[in-house]
Amino acid sequence: MDGFSENIDPSRPTPDGLPEPGSSPPVGPAAWLRDRLRRTRVMTGVFYALMVEYRIEILLWAVATALPLIMLGLWSEAAASGKFVLGPLDTMRYFIAVFVVRQFTVAWVLYDFEYHVVSGKLTPFLLAPCDPTWRFFLIHIGEQGCRLPFVAALVGFAMLIYPEALRGTEARPGVWAPGWGRFALAVLAVFLAFAMRFFMQYALAMLAFWVERVSALEPVSFVPYVFLSGMVFPVTQLQAQYGDWAYELVLLTPFPWMAWFPASLLVPGVEVPIVRGFATQLVWIGVFLVLQRFLWHRGLRKYSAMGA
Amino acid sequence: MHRYLLTVGRFWSASIAAEAEYRANFFLALFTGLMTLGGSVLSLHLFYGAGHELGGWPWYQALAVMGVYTFLSGIQQTLLQPNRARVTEYVREGKLDFILLKPMDSQFWLSTHRISIWGLPDVVIGVLLTGYAIRQMPEAPGAWAAVGALVGVASAVCILYALGFILSAITVWVVKLDNATMALNALLEAGRYPIPAYAPAYRILFTFVLPVAFMTTVPVQVLYGQAWWAWLGGSLAYAIGVLAFSRWLWNRALGSYSSASS
Numbered sequence: 341m342d343g344f345s346e347n348i349d350p351s352r353p354t355p356d357g358l359p360e361p362g363s364s365p366p367v368g369p370a371a372w373l374r375d376r377l378r379r380t381r382v383m384t385g386v387f388y389a390l391m392v393e394y395r396i397e398i399l400l401w402a403v404a405t406a407l408p409l410i411m412l413g414l415w416s417e418a419a420a421s422g423k424f425v426l427g428p429l430d431t432m433r434y435f436i437a438v439f440v441v442r443q444f445t446v447a448w449v450l451y452d453f454e455y456h457v458v459s460g461k462l463t464p465f466l467l468a469p470c471d472p473t474w475r476f477f478l479i480h481i482g483e484q485g486c487r488l489p490f491v492a493a494l495v496g497f498a499m500l501i502y503p504e505a506l507r508g509t510e511a512r513p514g515v516w517a518p519g520w521g522r523f524a525l526a527v528l529a530v531f532l533a534f535a536m537r538f539f540m541q542y543a544l545a546m547l548a549f550w551v552e553r554v555s556a557l558e559p560v561s562f563v564p565y566v567f568l569s570g571m572v573f574p575v576t577q578l579q580a581q582y583g584d585w586a587y588e589l590v591l592l593t594p595f596p597w598m599a600w601f602p603a604s605l606l607v608p609g610v611e612v613p614i615v616r617g618f619a620t621q622l623v624w625i626g627v628f629l630v631l632q633r634f635l636w637h638r639g640l641r642k643y644s645a646m647g648a
Numbered sequence: 649m650h651r652y653l654l655t656v657g658r659f660w661s662a663s664i665a666a667e668a669e670y671r672a673n674f675f676l677a678l679f680t681g682l683m684t685l686g687g688s689v690l691s692l693h694l695f696y697g698a699g700h701e702l703g704g705w706p707w708y709q710a711l712a713v714m715g716v717y718t719f720l721s722g723i724q725q726t727l728l729q730p731n732r733a734r735v736t737e738y739v740r741e742g743k744l745d746f747i748l749l750k751p752m753d754s755q756f757w758l759s760t761h762r763i764s765i766w767g768l769p770d771v772v773i774g775v776l777l778t779g780y781a782i783r784q785m786p787e788a789p790g791a792w793a794a795v796g797a798l799v800g801v802a803s804a805v806c807i808l809y810a811l812g813f814i815l816s817a818i819t820v821w822v823v824k825l826d827n828a829t830m831a832l833n834a835l836l837e838a839g840r841y842p843i844p845a846y847a848p849a850y851r852i853l854f855t856f857v858l859p860v861a862f863m864t865t866v867p868v869q870v871l872y873g874q875a876w877w878a879w880l881g882g883s884l885a886y887a888i889g890v891l892a893f894s895r896w897l898w899n900r901a902l903g904s905y906s907s908a909s910s
Binding site: 397400401403404405406407410413414416417418421423424501552553556557559560563564566567568572573577578580581 | 673679834
């Protein structure tokens with residue numbers, strides 16, 4: 341992802357956006373908030389434009405994260421036997437929903453951050469009047485904007501293979517519509533799931549201050565994420581097969597809340613622990629954030645000690 | 649020939665010496681390999697525990713597919729991926745010029761230059777898992793079935809190599825293609841499970857569009873004597889065809905390569 345960092349300096353004032361350096365700071369909480377919102381909007385716009393340049397890469401990347409669609413081909417056949425927790429229709433919708441959630445929760449901040457630390461390019465960001473976290477976070481949001489058309493295309497492709505997912509089966513006719521309330525909750529849950537995944541990886545990325553190849557550590561969080569998040573199987577299947585202990589054990593980890601929870605919200609008729617879901621997401625974001633801040637402050641001392 | 653073998657020996661010992669600097673990586677690779685094994689077996693058990701046989705295959709046969717997949721993924725990480733990742737770099741930075749000047753076949757040089765020992769845990773786990781699954785077979789496979797399965801795995805390695813090298817050759821024209829490799833690997837992940845277990849549209853995709861079925865499903869079926877010799881022939885033909893194509897494409901690519909400085 342090294343190329344993404346070129347020619348971009350988020351602190352540089354733009355004509356319609358950021359204030360000139362040296363201009364008086366905004367006064368009052370409302371002005372402060374307005375200022376922050378404007379900064380966020382401008383930075384996201386800049387990063388979106390930057391990412392559009394890499395749209396073919398992003399298309400390939402969307403394919404590279406299509407594991408839920410592969411699992412769909414396996415589970416749709418299995419669910420037809422009626423031996424599983426989710427029926428045939430819910431299975432199709434669940435895996436398509438997991439695919440969508442996966443697309444909007446991809447994090448690669450670890451690789452970006454590693455590059456910036458190892459090459460010393462983190463230094464200019466430290467001088468900018470804004471925490472580098474924002475830059476890393478918003479460039480992900482910009483990338484998700486570019487991903488939107490490809491996600492729509494791949495979902496359309498899945499719907500061609502499984503038209504029932506959209507229009508319902510004979511046993512359960514009706515268009516796939518989770519209802520506005522549930523849909524709004526799902527959008528929020530997807531965003532929080534992204535924040536969880538991002539800050540989890542970002543906290544791990546801080547180890548780049550101490551080790552040279554922090555990307556070698558990424559599988560330690562990625563492999564359990566793949567298997568326990570609900571991308572490979574719906575977590576509720578564990579409960580049916582091994583009992584409550586297995587299910588509750590997995591729910592104690594952060595992983596199912598990053599995919600299974602938001603995806604289940606998108607499938608009408610599937611029961612989800614809504615309050616617990618949002619509470620758990622917020623708690624984990626807090627944990628990763630505190631960890632990240634702690635490692636950041638310790639690591640920064642180490643970084644400056646390298647002579648940067 | 650002797651000169652080539654000697655050079656590969658030198659390449660690999662140099663690579664291993666360089667990688668040995670990161671010794672802790674070995675434990676990481678082993679830990680990751682075991683976690684992946686646990687997750688894969690759990691996912692398989694969720695199907696079989698509920699009484700659904702993937703594509704009508706018995707449990708141990710599906711486990712053998714997973715073993716072959718793990719083995720191939722280890723080979724990929726050890727021999728194929730480290731070299732493939734470099735080709736893009738050589739093209740982008742103009743280092744390909746130096747390689748073309750060497751008194752050695754450039755495709756050979758680019759494909760054997762590096763080895764990464766961190767894929768070895770997966771190779772070992774894959775062999776052990778397949779071996780375990782074979783031992784649980786009701787009767788031991790015949791000698792011909794074993795030979796056929798080994799040929800199938802060998803042609804799977806050739807297909808993997810050739811597909812990767814085709815992508816590398818394309819980088820000569822388009823320069824940046826790292827994500828194409830990622831996309832290919834992600835789609836090949838379907839081979840973790842027997843292909844007959846997939847929905848019909850997927851079976852067509854993973855047999856005729858992408859050769860996933862040839863990688864793991866066909867060798868295991870040959871081993872279990874399910875009379876799929878025609879498939880083995882198809883797998884060999886595919887391997888030879890795609891190897892020849894990678895060779896042809898590389899020569900074309902070099903023909904239009906105009907060096908970094910011109």
